[in-house]
């Protein structure tokens with residue numbers, strides 16, 4: 001049975017989506033969209049099984065997902081984002097199609113030549129997807145700059161909470177990684193406190209450099225750039241599934 005629709009407090013739509021991106025949502029997204037109407041077999045989402053699978057929750061404008069999936073064509077990537085403008089931006093990064101080079105939107109849209117077909121997208125709330133994903137399926141789950149909901153009265157909206165961690169623990173392989181980045185002081189503390197008492201994860205940091213700097217080959221996200229511009233220092237927490 002499909003889960004009830006949970007209440008979502010963020011934005012689903014923003015500024016008007018320009019012509020090329022709107023075209024991509026209508027004509028390209030259906031080709032890579034995950035249908036959340038039955039249990040999902042990750043291997044059969046792609047033309048051939050991949051060496052492993054990654055999940056990015058709340059990919060925003062998709063820069064990190066687009067870059068990582070291009071660098072690792074042998075892996076399958078699942079990206080989830082509720083915000084339609086962000087999904088459209090990811091599609092633009094994957095195809096190179098944007099206003100300015102989109103004179104002929106009737107041509108069949110193709111991935112950029114340097115890309116393989118290794119990204120699948122779910123454009124709704126990831127909590128609807130969790131129960132359809134198999135156990136021990138992912139090598140790594142990324143949660144980059146989640147909305148901090150800093151007011152105490154909104155703490156229940158924070159994505160890091162025992163229910164979501166239980167779902168992530170189930171779909172991660174043993175030894176798999178949950179990668180969290182945040183720039184918000186309250187969310188930094190909240191993340192460490194919540195994961196410290198969680199029996200399924202262990203924080204991998206050995207020295208402060210392990211969380212003060214991003215892992216090697218990191219791709220900056222929009223919110224990371226915004227944080228740095230505004231003088232906030234991001235941290236990069238890596239938790240291993242026990």
Ligand SMILES: C[S@@+](CC[C@H](N)C(=O)[O-])C[C@H]1O[C@@H](n2cnc3c(N)ncnc32)[C@H](O)[C@@H]1O
Pocket residue numbers: 010011057058059060061080081082083086124125126127143144145146147159221222223224
């Ligand atoms: C602060 S933004 C960060 C975006 C991106 N990761 C970055 O670093 O630029 C958080 C994103 O998570 C998405 N999000 C929040 N809750 C979500 C959920 N339950 N399912 C899918 N996406 C979610 C929001 O729509 C938003 O785009």
